[in-house]
Amino acid sequence: GDLTLQLKWVTQAQFAGYYVALEQGFYEEEGVNLTILPGGPDIAPTQVLAGGGADVIVEWMPAALAAREKGLPLVNIAQPFKASGMMLTCLAETGITDPASDFAGKTLGVWFAGNEYPFLSWMNTLGLSTEGGEEGVTVLKQGFNVDPLLQKQAACISTMTYNEYWQVIDAGLTEDDLITFKYEDQGVATLEDGLYVLEGTLEDPEKVTDLVGFVRASMRGWQYAAENPEEAAEIVMENDETGAQTIEHQTRMMTEIAKLLEGSDGTLIEADYQRTVDILLAGGSDPVIEAAPEGAWVSTITDRAFD
């Protein structure tokens, strides 16, 4: 049957698996007619899903769980990404070496529109206020690019291992000029780029069959992409309507993405889920979610897919 997938961001190698599966005809083989909707900076996939504009979305778990608490019954049906690619990239010249002691009084760039939750959790665990001042950190709503760091408007900015970090490097800074803090290393990594549907969708057996086929095909796509990064990058390039991407950048991104995929066959690992929930629950007065969610994920789809 027909399925629509809403991506979290613009067409790039971050979503190569889906484009590869589409181009290679994996979805067709499963009898799924997939439409991929690219995202953008101000498109909230959760809202698109709620409005019925898509059947499945690629979303970060913190945003998904926060939306679930708001009453939108999101359910994780598969988790292709094992590890988080989030990090904070700082200029070495600011003298920051340890987040716990050096962030206070600094200006940090953060993405909003649902992407701020991991950062807020981290600051919560560090006990730093995000309201500015000497004791806390000043938060900037980071725009679409890495300029705040290049322009020295922020001491650190949010980057993904597979994307923005390399834009900083491409801009002419060297690894020595930078110091990075991966969320994975800081113990505050949350699950990224999972596949979510509305609870209601799972009550429709036909849709469920489609979803099983979709997840199976997607994981074949991911596997193929990880093994053939250059070809995957080519396919992404073909699907990019803006014509702004470069093949070098996409190939490199695919290589980095492959690292995040390692260790996942698409099935959500409960321990990872639990860690994410704990991080989101932690943090004093203003946790991202108030209570541990119930039924926020199912394994039925992946179980059927990878039988």
Place this chain on the structure above:
Amino acid sequence: MRRADLVPILTVLLVIVAVWYLGAIRMNATWERDQAARAGTEVTWSQLIPLTLTQDRPVLPAPHQVAVGLWEGVAGQAITSRRSLVWHAWVTLSATLAGFAIGTAAGILLAVGIVHSRSMDQSVMPWAVASQTVPILAIAPMVIVVMASAGVTGLLPKAIIAAWLSFFPVLVGMVKGLRTPDAMQMDLMRSWSAGRPQVLARLRLPSSLPYLFASLKVAIAAALVGTIVAELPSGATAGLGARLLSGSYYGQTVQIWSALFMAAILAGLLVALIGLIERRVLARMGLAA
């Protein structure tokens, strides 16, 4: 534009380009100095100037860099290519024209209603003003999502945002235009006992045309702005707005400026086109200035 104006216009343009070059050198120099400092060397002015004008990611690209970017975008690609500015301009143009058509039709219809119904005049006008203070551009992403949920995708959501911005100038201009016939002209119609539709078709509409064209020029520019902003949030789809955004996303300032100039050229062409139609129509009606 008259011949005699050419010299002053060119002079002013020349000054702008000169100031631009100076600005580019100044703004891009910081980065070169920082790079030199990181490498532990010094740069002299004579080294600096060529460096600042050839950066890959300049803070302010030099005019010739933009010109090259524009040229490659327009002439360096097949126009069906995703990298062709012509193709992106076409995507934007089609939504702009659709929105402009919707906005113009809505503006004219509302104006006709307002001129004929006092209760419409009193109730619609204040809210039309208020409607323009809604930050439609800020909620453009939401509009797109909400429309998508209603099954409306593609060109139409962008066109609706464009229409929202362009109906207002048309409405205001047409209300004014439809009311320009003076008391004497209305009285003449009355002395011939002409009906309302006849007065509308033979007096109000023709006399409103100069106002209509003036507003259309504003409206088409507004429609273009609306379309471009509507293209911003969905960064991966086509159009000049998407180009602008992806340029910004990847720090490709040359790409931003090329898209911006393409938009400027598009706006200029559209306004000029309406001006041309205006002159034709008004000349045929004997109203040419």
Place this chain on the structure above:
Amino acid sequence: MSALPIIGVWLGGWAVNIWLSRFDTRASRTLVAVIFGATIIALWEMIVRIYAIPTVILPAPSQIAASFAANGSILWTDFVQTILKGALTGWLIGAGAAILTAIAIDRSPFLQRGLLPIGNFVAALPIVGIAPILVMWFGFDWQSKAAVVVVMVFFPILVNMVAGLRATDAMQRDLMASWAAPYGASLWKLRLPAAMPFLFNGLTITTTLALIGAIVAEFFGSPTRGMGFRISTAVGRLDLPLVWAEIVVAALAGTLFYGLVAALEKKVTFWHPSQRR
């Protein structure tokens, strides 16, 4: 079936307005506009409830009002950041600069002929496109928003003001010449007053532009306050009632801003035919 009450309310509001509009007094005019608005809000509430439209798509007016009441301090902070600091400052600077420039080039036909076509052209451009660039140049806080507003409002006001300074009719200029009036006197006593209707044309048009510019610029980077920031963040958090509360603030502020400038216009250009009746 469920559409019946909706149509009923619509027709009811319309009928009341048709009846009221016959009086055509100041009070009745206001009342008509208010009833029109109230009808639309009532229809909105009914549509949302009857068709059970999800809040994340379109919240009901009642939910928006509740959110408005609950988030007073947030809305106020955003209002100060975006409207007072960003839009208003930018508008004042842009208008001031445009007026001074217009006076400066007024004496030079060369500059006028060179600058005006370019100004006209720039005034029609999608200036919001430069927002990312100005955020890059002027930083994240309100200064870059004000800069966007300055650029957006500068040319429309300049073009209007220059046209206004030239709008004196030939007879009025000849009179000045016949009195051998020096430049200063004819600027101050003839051209500036005569330019006011044009200037205010530019000023009123740009009030809404200023708001749009300030809000949109926040999408390209901002501190953690401001209406554009709040709208995009709240959408991400599916807090749509807050989004709409911000929109209401923007519309109110915009209407107020427009109204103030229009009132000032009325005071300053009381003599112009369009202001008399």
Place this chain on the structure above:
Amino acid sequence: MAVIEASGVCLTFQTADGPVHALKDVDLSVAPGEFVSFIGPSGCGKTTFLRSIAALETPTGGTLRVNGKDPDAARRARAYGYVFQAPGLYPWRTISGNISLPLEIMGFSKLERAERIARVMDLVELSGFGAKFPWQLSGGMQQRASIARALAFDADILLMDEPFGALDEIVRDRLNEALLTLWRKTGKTIGFVTHSIPEAVYLSTKIVVMSPRPGRITRIIDSPLPPDRPLEIRETPEFIALAHEVREGLREGHGDA
């Protein structure tokens, strides 16, 4: 039967500064084929009275009958041709397009329109200018076109409100002569407002002198001049005496300026 029959006509405008009595107790009877001039100082109600006849204003008192009907019925029966002080031509229509407009509205066939346009253009000496736009013509020619427009649909009653006010004296003389000829040929009833005493005397069979605050008729002077009037008649003693009488009548009602 009188074409225009006014008795006790009053018209009061309600304005922000209180009521303005534009017409008060106006009695007048105009026979078919008469040429009636209205003269009087500014604001005495000449225009208002002419407009009332044409049903462009509604009197607030008294009775006013046109062709035995009430004025609005006469208007709907298209009894009037009205010429305003300014030509009021539509700039986007050519001269013949302008003359054609009322004919189109009244539903004349294309053929008949062409025929009538040719006839009236000839009458006002504008043949050959049909394809020109109004602004390509001098003021006097425009005014003639507007008269042609009012003549085209052959209304019985021609109402003219200072039609020659803006023209220079020589042109005015010519048009006055042409108007007299037309009137003699067609036998229309003409109501004519003017500020000029010689013009009123030269043209009319009946001169109505009005005075302001409130607007009323102070004198009705019947002209003894013959229908055939060369321009030189203006230097005859009868003419000068008549002009003198009109001037006297005007002075009476002219309290202040």
Place this chain on the structure above:
Amino acid sequence: MAVIEASGVCLTFQTADGPVHALKDVDLSVAPGEFVSFIGPSGCGKTTFLRSIAALETPTGGTLRVNGKDPDAARRARAYGYVFQAPGLYPWRTISGNISLPLEIMGFSKLERAERIARVMDLVELSGFGAKFPWQLSGGMQQRASIARALAFDADILLMDEPFGALDEIVRDRLNEALLTLWRKTGKTIGFVTHSIPEAVYLSTKIVVMSPRPGRITRIIDSPLPPDRPLEIRETPEFIALAHEVREGLREGHGDA
């Protein structure tokens, strides 16, 4: 010495359709204290000549001297009061504000301004209307205000371009009388453009008849009428004869209308 001395004055406008010869070989000499009227069909260059005298246009040939200087020097010496056909009042100033404007520009003291404003307002019968805005007054009152404005600073030469064109006959008569009185009292030199033959004859000591294409002077008629002229003088044979002569002069130069 003549106040205005024109010899061989030519003025050609370069237009898109080729040159327009607005004035050709105009010779005229005006003595101090004369009242000169210019009359002629539309477009014959009356306005252009008046504007050339006031240095609002520059002749393209011949010589023109005012008070022995060139016109621009005379303008800078504030030799002119100029009244245009339309009142041309500044709508954002009250009537007294308008009259005060040239006085402010010429640097009169506040006290003197008030005194002069009162005097000229009285002269044109506008006392009591000082605080009104122009649009609150009738056209005739506005025109009188504009005359008051030109009188306020007491220039030697008063140039008036159809100042009474828009007024009704009675008001016009009154203003004509007032203007004559003023002229007799002050001995100013007045240049006056009109379309009305009786007005020209009534006011002037010298009537200049012009004709168009190219604009030139066809007759200069010196008036034998005495300086003291009651309105009734217009019914005297001398007056009528003079008017006749002017009309003849006009007809000559009047090819078409």
